Amino acid sequence: MSDRITGLIVAVLALAFAAGASQLEEPFFADPLGPKAFPLLISAVAFLAGATMVMRPDAEPAWPGLATLTRLAIATVILVAYAYALKPLGFLLPTAIASAALSYQIRPRAGQSVIIGLALAGGLFVIFKYALGLGLFALPRWLMG
Amino acid sequence: MELFANLALGFSVALSPETLALAVAGCILGTMIGALPGLGPSNGVAILIPLAFSFGLDATHSLVLMTAVYYGAMYGGRISSILLNIPGDEPAMMTTLDGYPMAKAGRAGDALVLSGVASFVGAFLATIGLMLLAPILARVAFMFGPAEYFALYLLAFCTLGGLGSNNQAKAAISVCLGLGIAMIGVDKSTGLTRFTGGSLHLFDGVDFLVAIVGLFAVAEVFVFIESHGRDSAIGVKLEKIRIPVKDIMNSGWTMLRGTGIGFVAGLLPGAGASLGSFLAYMLEKSTARDKSTFGTGEPRGIAAPEAGNNAAAGGALVPMLTLGVPGSGTTAVLLALLMTLNITPGPLLFTERPEVVWGLIASLLIANVVLLILNVPLVRVFSRILQVPAAVLLPGVTMISFVGIYSLSGSYFDLLLMIGFGVLGYVLRKLSIPAVPVILGILLGGHMEVSLRRAMVLSDGDWTYLFASPISIGLWIAAVAGFILPLFLRPYLRTPARVTPDDDADRDRG
Numbered sequence: 167m168s169d170r171i172t173g174l175i176v177a178v179l180a181l182a183f184a185a186g187a188s189q190l191e192e193p194f195f196a197d198p199l200g201p202k203a204f205p206l207l208i209s210a211v212a213f214l215a216g217a218t219m220v221m222r223p224d225a226e227p228a229w230p231g232l233a234t235l236t237r238l239a240i241a242t243v244i245l246v247a248y249a250y251a252l253k254p255l256g257f258l259l260p261t262a263i264a265s266a267a268l269s270y271q272i273r274p275r276a277g278q279s280v281i282i283g284l285a286l287a288g289g290l291f292v293i294f295k296y297a298l299g300l301g302l303f304a305l306p307r308w309l310m311g
Numbered sequence: 312m313e314l315f316a317n318l319a320l321g322f323s324v325a326l327s328p329e330t331l332a333l334a335v336a337g338c339i340l341g342t343m344i345g346a347l348p349g350l351g352p353s354n355g356v357a358i359l360i361p362l363a364f365s366f367g368l369d370a371t372h373s374l375v376l377m378t379a380v381y382y383g384a385m386y387g388g389r390i391s392s393i394l395l396n397i398p399g400d401e402p403a404m405m406t407t408l409d410g411y412p413m414a415k416a417g418r419a420g421d422a423l424v425l426s427g428v429a430s431f432v433g434a435f436l437a438t439i440g441l442m443l444l445a446p447i448l449a450r451v452a453f454m455f456g457p458a459e460y461f462a463l464y465l466l467a468f469c470t471l472g473g474l475g476s477n478n479q480a481k482a483a484i485s486v487c488l489g490l491g492i493a494m495i496g497v498d499k500s501t502g503l504t505r506f507t508g509g510s511l512h513l514f515d516g517v518d519f520l521v522a523i524v525g526l527f528a529v530a531e532v533f534v535f536i537e538s539h540g541r542d543s544a545i546g547v548k549l550e551k552i553r554i555p556v557k558d559i560m561n562s563g564w565t566m567l568r569g570t571g572i573g574f575v576a577g578l579l580p581g582a583g584a585s586l587g588s589f590l591a592y593m594l595e596k597s598t599a600r601d602k603s604t605f606g607t608g609e610p611r612g613i614a615a616p617e618a619g620n621n622a623a624a625g626g627a628l629v630p631m632l633t634l635g636v637p638g639s640g641t642t643a644v645l646l647a648l649l650m651t652l653n654i655t656p657g658p659l660l661f662t663e664r665p666e667v668v669w670g671l672i673a674s675l676l677i678a679n680v681v682l683l684i685l686n687v688p689l690v691r692v693f694s695r696i697l698q699v700p701a702a703v704l705l706p707g708v709t710m711i712s713f714v715g716i717y718s719l720s721g722s723y724f725d726l727l728l729m730i731g732f733g734v735l736g737y738v739l740r741k742l743s744i745p746a747v748p749v750i751l752g753i754l755l756g757g758h759m760e761v762s763l764r765r766a767m768v769l770s771d772g773d774w775t776y777l778f779a780s781p782i783s784i785g786l787w788i789a790a791v792a793g794f795i796l797p798l799f800l801r802p803y804l805r806t807p808a809r810v811t812p813d814d815d816a817d818r819d820r821g
Contacts, residue, residue: 169742174740180487199764204759207496211477219480224477224478224481226743227741234537237537238537243551252717271536271708272536272702272706273701273702279702280701286707286710290707290710293712299366
């Protein structure tokens with residue numbers, strides 16, 4: 167079933183891609199092929215491949231259970247939050263929290279995760295800042311003045 | 312004698328203290344990365360590339376560092392295959408078949424030394440092969456026009472799809488996904504923006520490093536969370552290291568055969584090291600007089616795939632450097648490195664930047680000797696790395712990826728895009744859709760379109776021009792064969808079942 171659904175999504179995306187390509191304005195002085203042809207070619211191949219997947223699906227993959235899916239979703243949220251926090255809050259704080267949270271997702275032991283988070287934040291900061299010379303801010307900007 | 316002059320130039324670059332230090336550092340780092348369970352050459356090199364840039368290295372130096380890491384990871388991959396039965400990545404898988412049983416039989420040290428020597432033979436001879444063959448291929452490549460390049464890119468996608476996946480449709484989807492992403496951004500020949508959805512962030516297109524780190528490194532984090540890191544920390548104790556002279560002597564020809572097959576497999580665009588180690592193992596098994604020892608700790612079953620995959624790693628550099636077409640995931644990552652350094656691989660690289668090419672080749676020769684020392688007498692040190700728990704390793708890898716990408720562009724958009732590619736990589740892996748063609752598609756999509764359009768300009772829109780020269784006809788035939796033949800060969804190309812810890816109980820009884 168997963169393969170059939172994926173195939174369907176691919177086929178629809180291919181059509182959308184083709185529609186997007188065909189709406190491109192053909193510039194006045196274009197080469198014989200223009201900017202549309204290659205994207206249209208890609209979408210044709212993708213459509214065929216998607217249709218094949220709908221027609222001839224493989225065996226169903228082993229999807230993780232609800233508990234694992236929740237952990238994966240939490241991990242994704244952590245990563246997104248980390249991406250937004252890195253600039254305003256500096257390196258150390260978000261890195262310690264995010265690494266601790268990630269390691270908790272892999273092995274749920276709170277004390278150990280906190281230590282791992284602190285150690286990784288400190289260790290990586292020293293490597294990045296002093297060994298590689300990256301211009302990282304350690305702390306939130308407003309604290310650094 | 313031109314070769315010797317070139318080599319002398321190469322060694323003059325490679326033996327400068329800075330280059331030498333980088334090569335040694337790359338070897339050590341690479342062996343560590345390869346030894347870490349779950350990390351292999353492609354994701355290891357991927358997370359290090361952004362850091363190499365921020366380090367401010369020039370072209371030759373970053374290339375030397377990264378290829379040393381690449382070779383090192385190929386060597387180091389066998390450590391976790393043999394001691395933990397966990398391959399760092401696909402090419403190292405064949406080594407688990409006999410390596411882990413041999414280690415379980417109390418000969419872990421012998422297996423590591425033997426595989427280290429086999430890796431050296433494969434990698435060293437392949438580097439010499441690269442040295443001899445690349446200049447010749449570079450000369451042939453001068454005859455390639457846009458039509459030939461278009462057919463060549465097609466060949467790479469077809470063989471990669473045909474050989475690298477069990478389902479052609481899935482491989483084709485993966486290629487199209489990559490090519491489609493490559494179309495995003497400003498079309499260079501007309502100045503038109505395509506598929507950006509009006510977002511300013513996408514005007515320059517999707518940075519392939521963001522895609523690579525997301526698909527290879529961030530996706531790995533999700534896979535680990537799902538598997539709970541449960542695979543780590545079982546394994547075999549390592550006894551005293553000694554040199555198993557008898558095994559090495561007995562598998563001398565095996566190593567040479569494995570090297571030959573691996574090198575040729577590496578040359579095929581899109582095939583690479585997995586195919587090399589697979590074919591080397593299968594050939595050895597099918598020609599052996601007593602097949603029953605394979606899979607139970609046969610020394611030749613370790614020597615063959617290790618020589619094969621390391622030789623393929625060298626072979627894969629040939630099409631990457633001379634034609635700009637990578638043969639594997641890792642060489643795709645190296646190509647991304649070159650492109651970001653503004654070096655266009657291809658025949659001109661050999662004539663215009665000989666110090667880059669020959670400095671690299673000389674450094675690889677030196678790196679192999681360093682790696683032999685690191686991986687035979689010092690293997691005990693590196694086997695300690697296996698004890699790093701996943702709960703430390705994975706957050707570490709994630710943070711390195713984030714800082715690497717952030718240091719390139721300083722934009723959150725790229726970080727979010729990287730997370731998106733990570734999720735995509737996880738879903739693709741679940742659906743057994745290969746991720747390497749996506750990377751190759753993003754890397755080569757632009758070039759492929761440009762060569763098609765140039766061909767059409769030259770022929771004034773006549774499509775038969777694509778099949779007008781003998782070289783392009785040959786490439787088209789090879790491409791079709793590479794995509795279709797594996798369909799018929801698949802029943803014969805089945806990987807032997809791996810020994811899993813659960814099977815051991817049954818095996819001991821039977």
